[in-house]
Each structure stands twice: as C-alpha cells, then as structure tokens.
Amino acid sequence: xxxxxxxxxxxxxxxxxxxxxxxxxxxxxxxxxxxxxxxxxxxxxxxxxxxxxxxxxxxxxxxxxxxxxxxxxxxxxxxxxxxxxxxxxxxxxxxxxxxxxxxxxxxxxxxxxxxxxxxxxxxxxxxxxxxxxxxxxxxxxxxxxxxxxxxxxxxxxxxxxxxxxxxxxxxxxxxxxxxxxxxxxxxxxxxxxxxxxxxxxxxxxxxxxxxxxxxxxxxxxxxxxxxxxxxxxxxxxxxxxxxxxxxxxxxxxxxx
Amino acid sequence: xxxxxxxxxxxxxxxxxxxxxxxxxxxxxxxxxxxxxxxxxxxxxxxxxxxxxxxxxxxxxxxxxxxxxxxxxxxxxxxxxxxxxxxxxxxxxxxxxxxxxxxxxxxxxxxxxxxxxxxxxxxxxxxxxxxxxxxxxxxxxxxxxxxxxxxxxxxxxxxxxxxxxxxxxxxxxxxxxxxxxxxxxxxxxxxxxxxxxxxxxxx
Numbered sequence: 063x064x065x066x067x068x069x070x071x072x073x074x075x076x077x078x079x080x081x082x083x084x085x086x087x088x089x090x091x092x093x094x095x096x097x098x099x100x101x102x103x104x105x106x107x108x109x110x111x112x113x114x115x116x117x118x119x120x121x122x123x124x125x126x127x128x129x130x131x132x133x134x135x136x137x138x139x140x141x142x143x144x145x146x147x148x149x150x151x152x153x154x155x156x157x158x159x160x161x162x163x164x165x166x167x168x169x170x171x172x173x174x175x176x177x178x179x180x181x182x183x184x185x186x187x188x189x190x191x192x193x194x195x196x197x198x199x200x201x202x203x204x205x206x207x208x209x210x211x212x213x214x215x216x217x218x219x220x221x222x223x224x225x226x227x228x229x230x231x232x233x234x235x236x237x238x239x240x241x242x243x244x245x246x247x248x249x250x251x252x253x254x255x256x257x258x259x260x261x262x263x264x265x266x267x268x269x270x271x272x273x274x275x276x277x278x279x280x281x282x283x284x285x286x287x288x289x290x291x292x293x294x295x296x297x298x299x300x301x302x303x304x305x306x307x308x309x310x311x312x313x314x315x316x317x318x
Numbered sequence: 319x320x321x322x323x324x325x326x327x328x329x330x331x332x333x334x335x336x337x338x339x340x341x342x343x344x345x346x347x348x349x350x351x352x353x354x355x356x357x358x359x360x361x362x363x364x365x366x367x368x369x370x371x372x373x374x375x376x377x378x379x380x381x382x383x384x385x386x387x388x389x390x391x392x393x394x395x396x397x398x399x400x401x402x403x404x405x406x407x408x409x410x411x412x413x414x415x416x417x418x419x420x421x422x423x424x425x426x427x428x429x430x431x432x433x434x435x436x437x438x439x440x441x442x443x444x445x446x447x448x449x450x451x452x453x454x455x456x457x458x459x460x461x462x463x464x465x466x467x468x469x470x471x472x473x474x475x476x477x478x479x480x481x482x483x484x485x486x487x488x489x490x491x492x493x494x495x496x497x498x499x500x501x502x503x504x505x506x507x508x509x510x511x512x513x514x515x516x517x518x519x520x521x
Contacts, residue, residue: 073501077475079482104508107449112476115454116461121368125382129364129389133353136393197390246422 063091068098076106135199187299190247192283194254195265195301198243204256204263205241215242219253227253227268228296232315237264247299257312262304264312271297278313280306293317350396360392363405366478367412373473374416374466380423381416388415406480406487413470413488420466448515449508460510468503475500 068091074080075088092099198204207218216229222244231239236259243254245267252269276292289300289309298316300309350356367388371381388411392399399407452460461469470489474480486493 070498070501073504074482074497077482077500079497104446104449105504107446108504108508108511109476111449111452111457112472115452115457116473116477117454117458118365118477119369119372119378120365121385122378122382125368125385126361126364128382129386130357130361132386132390133357133393136390 063087065091065095065098068092068095069101072098072102072105076102076109187248188281188283188288191265191267191288191299191301192286194245194247194267195286196284198245198254198256198265199263204243206243208241210239210241212239215239215255218242219244223251223253225253225270227255228294228316229255230316230318232257232312235311235315236260237312237315259302259304259308259312262302262308264300264302264304264309266312266316267297267299267301269297271295278310280309282306289313291317350399353393356393356396359399359404360389360408363408366405367408369478370409370470370473371412371416373461373477374413374470375419376462380419384416384419385412387419388412391415403484403487406484409474409488410490417466443512448512451515452511456511456514457507460507460514463510464503464506468499468506471496471499472503472507 068088071080071084071088072092075085080088092102207215209215209218210231210233212229212231216226219227219229219242229239229242231237233239237257238259240256240258240263243256244251245254246252247267247269250269252267255266255268257264257266271292272295273292275294276290278289278291281288281290286301286303287306287309289298289306291298291300291313293316298313300313300316302309350359364385367385368381371384371388372378375381375384388408392408392411395411461472464472467489471485474485474488475482480488482493482496485496489496491499
C-alpha cells in the first residue's frame with residue numbers, strides 16, 4: 063500500500079468503517095510508515111477533540127412545542143381518531159377525501175375564477191399565495207415582528223426588503239394588525255402583513271408593481287377567498303378564510 | 319487519487335436498515351398513519367435534526383425555522399416513509415431544507431475555494447498539541463469555514479455519531495463520497511487548527 067492510498071483510508075479506519083482485509087493492510091502500512099502514522103494520530107486527536115468540544119446543541123423546548131403544535135394543527139383539521147376502526151382505516155380515507163375535495167376545489171376554482179386569473183402566471187400565484195397563507199397559519203410562524211403598532215412594523219421591514227410596504231392598522235374598523243413577516247412568492251421577497259378579524263387570520267402580501275391600478279379581482283381556492291388589487295404601484299394579495307365581503311372591506315381600507 | 323486506491327475502497331456493509339430497502343427491514347416497519355405515530359417515530363430525533371440544522375445554517379433562530387419547516391415537509395411526505403431508518407430519513411429532509419434555505423438566503427460570496435491540498439505534503443507536528451489545545455471556539459471557527467457539503471459530513475459523523483451508510487442516506491451520495499469528503503474535511507480542519515495555533519500565540 064502506498065502512502066497516497068493509505069491517506070485515503072485512515073479516516074475510514076479510525077471511523078471503523080473499513081472491511082477487515084483493507085483494515086489489516088492499512089495497519090501494516092501504518093506500522094512501517096512514520097509519516098502516515100503521524101497523520102493518523104492527528105486525525106484521531108481531531109476526532110477526540112470534536113467529540114469532546116464541538117457543541118452538540120439540543121433543540122430548545124420552545125421548538126419542540128412549536129412543532130408539536132404545528133403537527134397537531136395540520137392533521138387535526140378533521141377528526142383523527144374514532145375508536146375501533148383498524149389503524150390503516152383511520153387516515154387514508156381522509157387523505158383520499160381531502161385529495162378529491164382538493165381536486166374539486168381546484169376544478170371549481172378554474173371554472174369560477176375570472177379570466178385574468180386563468181393565465182398561467184395568475185394561477186401559479188394563486189397557488190403560491192394559498193401555500194404561503196397555509197404555511198403561515200400552520201407553522202405558528204405567523205409573524206416575524208409582532209406588533210399592533212405600524213410605527214414598529216414598517217421600520218422592521220427596512221433592510222429586509224428592497225421596497226417599503228405601506229403599513230396601517232385598521233383596528234377601529236375591525237381589522238387588527240398583528241404584525242409583519244417577510245415571505246417568498248414567485249422567488250421574490252414580499253412583505254406579509256397579518257391582520258385579525260374576529261377569529262379569522264388574514265395575510266396581506268405586498269410587493270411593488272409597475273402596472274396601472276387595477277380593481278379588486280376576487281377568487282376562491284381551497285376554501286380561501288383571495289383578492290388581488292394593484293394600487294399606487296403596489297400589488298396586494300389578500301387571503302383569508304373569512305367571507306368575500308369582509309375581504310373587500312379590507313381591500314377598500316388598504317387602498318385608503 | 320489513483321486507480322489502485324479506488325479499488326481498495328471496500329467498506330463494511332451498513333448494519334442498519336435503509337429507507338430504500340424496506341423488505342430487508344421486515345417486520346418492524348412503522349406505519350405512519352396518524353399524527354401520534356408520526357410524533358412517536360420522528361420527534362425523538364428532534365435534537366439530532368436541530369443540531370444538524372444549527373451547524374449548517376450557523377444561527378439558532380434560522381435553524382429553528384428550518385427544522386420546523388422540515389418537520390412539516392416530513393409530515394406531508396410521511397406516506398412515502400416505508401420504515402427503515404427514521405432518523406436518516408428525517409435528517410435527509412432537514413438537510414435538504416437547510417440547503418434550500420441557504421441557497422435562498424446566502425449573502426456575500428460563496429465559500430472560498432477548497433484548497434486543503436496546500437499543506438498536504440507537510441506532516442503534522444508530532445505532539446498534536448495544536449489539536450489537543452483547540453477549544454470549542456477554535457473548532458467551531460474551523461468547522462464554520464468548511465463548505466457546507468463537507469461540514470455536514472463532520473457534524474454527522476463526529477458530533478452526531480452517524481455511520482457512513484446513514485450519512486450517505488442523509489446526504490444522498492455514495493458511501494465512497496462520504497469517505498473521501500470526510501477525509502478532505504478533516505484534513506482541512508487540521509490545517510486550519512495548525513494555522514490558528516501558529517498565529518494565535520501558540521508559538
């Protein structure tokens with residue numbers, strides 16, 4: 063065995079991952095080559111140091127709680143256990159049902175949505191917005207900055223986005239600002255403002271537009287109402303499970 | 319690396335079940351059909367998941383987001399888990415989520431050229447003092463400088479204690495690649511520690 067070959071095997075030898083025959087061959091080489099033996103010694107010392115000194119960072123308890131909560135939220139939308147049925151019968155029918163109703167919702171959405179939404183770009187964005195909204199409500203990661211004060215939320219976006227989104231609280235009108243978040247839609251960073259109306263959570267996604275102002279265009283996807291407006295050089299996509307009327311109210315408020 | 323060296327890379331076959339070969343794992347297949355099963359099978363690996371994410375994205379807050387996102391992805395794909403090594407299956411998702419996150423959030427220049435060969439001809443000092451005296455801060459700094467695909471190898475092996483076969487499964491590379499990346503990564507770590515020792519008052 064040459065030194066070059068030995069150098070490639072020393073690590074696997076120390077990790078006890080070599081087959082016995084190769085291992086013996088390497089040992090023979092190490093016993094006759096001081097330089098390779100020294101290299102092996104250094105690697106062994108490194109492994110010892112890493113094992114003793116490199117921080118193993120256990121998960122904070124807070125993260126465990128967040129994940130447990132997210133897991134429960136995401137499957138418990140329907141009843142999860144109903145006693146006697148065999149294990150396999152519990153979940154899969156629900157998945158199938160969900161898939162079918164999802165397919166029907168998608169089909170209805172295609173039939174019902176206005177023409178401009180049906181372009182590939184529009185449809186893609188609808189899916190992205192629904193995904194972002196669902197993720198934000200499932201993952202208990204609704205807000206990056208939590209504040210009802212627009213003077214806190216707006217500056218928070220500075221440096222995180224290449225634009226400054228308009229931020230306003232409409233608590234008096236029934237739409238309480240909960241905070242803000244940076245999200246990603248169509249591969250660009252967008253501002254997400256989160257509002258609460260009664261028990262409904264609303265995500266408003268905002269990013270710059272070079273198009274002229276556009277009237278609200280409402281669509282439904284996966285049980286969510288989605289409204290899209292372009293106003294004063296900004297795109298607004300508003301999504302929530304609250305009624306279309308309420309969404310239109312918020313859209314009107316956002317336009318100021 | 320010469321052809322002769324390549325031909326001698328025969329490694330011990332993995333002792334653990336692989337996610338890709340369910341029949342070999344026979345009867346102990348956990349069937350994930352509800353959230354209790356999902357939590358029972360995958361939550362015990364939360365520490366391993368977080369530790370890997372923490373070492374990859376180098377930031378605790380981001381690591382938490384990555385791990386949470388990974389668990390939700392795992393949940394979504396849990397029907398494709400056919401038993402086998404749950405830890406490797408989960409950490410493969412954590413790893414991919416972290417890499418996606420890093421490619422999206424990478425600022426500044428990508429990792430500098432991986433030039434571990436520059437000191438390859440010098441044998442290390444015989445007393446290994448430069449390694450034995452390295453504290454956790456020195457090791458962290460040296461590890462952080464490794465490109466991610468090398469750093470993950472060292473973290474999975476020397477911090478998490480994974481077998482080569484598990485690492486291969488997590489990183490989706492052949493076992494031979496695990497072996498050569500580990501060797502290169504550790505060589506680079508030794509070089510970095512030696513440099514630090516020589517310049518940092520160790521002379």
